[in-house]
Amino acid sequence: MSTLDQSGTVHISDASISVELETPGMTLNIGPQHPSTHGVLRLVAQVDGERVSSLEPMIGYMHRGYEKLVEVRNYAQIITLINRIDWTAGYANEVPFVVAVERLTEIEAPDRAQYIRVILTEMTRISAHLLFLSSFPLELGASTPLMYAVRDREYVLELLESVTGGRFHPNFNRVGGVKPVAGGGSTTKKQSQDLPAGFIAATNAMVKRLRGTCVTFDGLVTGNEVFLARTKGVGIITPDHVHQYGISGPNARASGVGFDVRKHEAYLPYDKFDFAIPTETDGDCFSRYAVRLAEIRESLKIIEQAVNDLPGGPLRSKVPRILKVPAGEIYVRGENPKGEMGYYIVSEGGRIPYRVKIRTASYSNLAVLPELMNGALLPDLVAILGSLDFVLGDVDR
Amino acid sequence: MTDSQSEAGVESTNDTTLTDYATVMATTVGASSWTADHGTIRLLVDRSNWVSAVEAASASGLKFFSFLSAIDWANEVEVGEGVADDAVDERYDLFCRLSSTTSADAVHLVTSVPKDDASIATLTGLFAGAAWHERETAEMFGIDFVGNSNLTKLYLPDEFEGHPLRKSFPLLAREIKPWPGTVDVEDKPSTTNVEADAGAGE
Incomplete structure (x- = not known):
């Protein structure tokens, strides 16, 4: 040389x-x-x-143009469509939209239907978070947690399926309550779909089982040295990022911004339940993991209280056969597994909305990625991407 | 009955505080008019004050940038239904939602953009997160955000022509096959009754 x-x-x-x-x-x-x-x-x-x-994210490969499509569909048809926005949380996507239409039309869903909505929303949250708990450690090289998370997610999905008939796209909500029973009968006489026999016992068993899953994850992942080395201090989101980009959900709560729509807006009767909002202050990949694991525990608490205090009574209020929504505008948001999801509906009266702006959590959560990657190591990209827990359907709409 | 009455009482109290809050915020941002329907506060500001109004709202504690988008008010529509009174002022309304991360407080700032001069100042100086929202609004409505350095297409292919969320943009699927939904939900003679739901639970 x-x-x-x-x-x-x-x-x-x-x-x-x-x-x-x-x-x-x-x-x-x-x-x-x-x-x-x-x-x-x-x-x-x-x-x-x-x-x-x-680093620049190029999105749009999953763009399906929902905001255009909903301008030519009536409100009942839209519920089917919006299931598909975030396909890991199909049920949770429906709720803010249905609540928004109910508020515009001044129809209130009965208590029992509201409780069923809470139970199923929280089950959806658990299932979405379990998907995160399976994929995130896997991307960092740990394949065992995947097995536990996917196995136990099945218990939740089975319960969801037993009520709604769908594992991912339940299409279970109707304006004024829950969906009618499948099968014959004239529309005006149709009964609403109630919880199946044995649901409460099965849910209590699931809650017990998933509490065990959380303990398993604490032993398997939370204290794992390799996992800690890959996630602690990596990809730090500051509270300023949260405000600037509109980051919401577990990603914001991992950065010390303890906002949760469930505590601040009465879109579902969450004030009836005792639960905490887990927060962390570090804002790194590990905090985002820890918040989600803690949220599963809180969701289990909500489900347990809701099934055991389930009120009786009707499942659907009286709703006109042709639903015409009066002119007006409304924004209703809900706490989805990924964060704040909301629908800004502008109605000019009639059966179809004039304009619907769909605010999805993943879109804002992903937008911060270039800032997090600036000067970061390429191998950390996988950890940061995984910890943001976005779904491309939710980004692109 | 008692329940619903007491609930109505609570609601009206909420409405009063909401109205008070809307009045305060309208003064803060210099809004020319405001509405507070269904818990959604809408503050109408002048196009020239857009950035300063958003800045004022943000400084008053609404630091969370939720979203920004637009709406096309048009009489002639290729998709959907036209507006109720048929003689609307043709314009784009740009709206931006800011909210608090410590309470449920939130406002929608709205400004009108004329169709023949569809441009407005960018908010990227205040909120870095506005960049994507403005790009999306630019490609969907054709509104120019002056000062935003990257207004390339976010979702659509680079060679795509047109602005899909404009009401004048036809929806191809509906061109090929007219909306079957109109027929599906057409009023029938015997539909004056309401659906009485018998699903009484267990």
Whole structure:
């Protein structure tokens, strides 16, 4: 090996091996088909060796144009459609929309229907968080937690299916209550779908079982040294990021912004239940994991209280066969597993809305990614992406 | 009955505080008019005051940038239903929601943008998160955000022409096959009664 020094003298030695290699900027395309991008997300990164100097997410591969499609559908048809926005939480997507239409039409769902909505929303949250608990450690190289999370998620999905008939897209809500029983009968005489026999006992058993799952995760993941090394202090979201980008849900609560729609808005009767809002202050990937694990425990508490205090009575209020919504505008938001999801509905009267703006949590949560990746190491990208827990359907709508 | 009456009482109290809050916020941001329907406060501000109004609302504690989008008010619509009174002022309404992260307080700031001069100042100087929302609004409505350096398409292919959320943009699926839903939910002679639900539970 030969090198030239500043004076121009040629040195023949092995010393050049220790000289730092120049790593000029390189553009790296990640995705749109890549296991760690949770769907079709393309990332264009400028890298200098292992360090990312800038990163731009390219979204839109899942854009289905919901805001246009809902302008030509009546309110009942829209409920079916919006199930598909965040497919890990189909049920939770329906609730704010239905509540918004109920408020515009001044129809109130009966107590029993409201409680069923709470139970199913919280089950949806648990199922979405279990999906996170399966995929996040897997991306960091731990494949065992996946088995536990996916196995136990099945208990939740089975209960959801026993009530609604659907595992992912329940389409169970109607304006004024829950859906009619499947099968024959004239529309005006149809009974509403009630909880199946044995549901309360099965739910109590599920709650007990999932409390065990949380303990398993504490033993398997929470204290795991490799997991801690990969997640502690990585991808820090500050409270300022939360406000600037509109980050909501567990991602915001992991950064010390303890806002939860369930505590502040009466879109469902959450004031009847005793539960806490878990928060962390570090804002790193580990905090986001810890908040979600703690939220499963709180959701189990809500489900337990709701099934055991379930009021009787009707499941659906009187609703006109042709639902005409008076002119007006309303924004109703709900706490989805991913964060604040809301519908801004502008009605000009009639059976179809004039304009619906769908505010989804993942869209705002993903927008912060370039800031988090600025100067971060490329291997941390997988940890940061996974910890944000977005769904591309929820980003692109 | 007693229950619903007491609930109505609670609601009216809430409405009063909401009205008070809306009045205060309207003064804070310099709104020309406001409404507070269904718990949703809407403050109408002038286009030239857009950035300063958003800044004032943000400084008053509504620091959380929730979303920004627009609505196309048009008489002639290619999709959906036209507006009720048929003689609307043709314009885009831009709306931006700011909320608090310590309480349920929130406002929607609304400004009108004329269709022949669809441009407005950017909010990216106040909220970094506004960048994507403005890009989306630019591609969907064709509104220009002056000062936003990146208004390239966010969702649609680069070669896509048109602005899909404009009411003048036809929906291809409905062009090929007219809406069957109109027929589905058409009024029938015997539909004056309301649905009496017998689902009484267990």
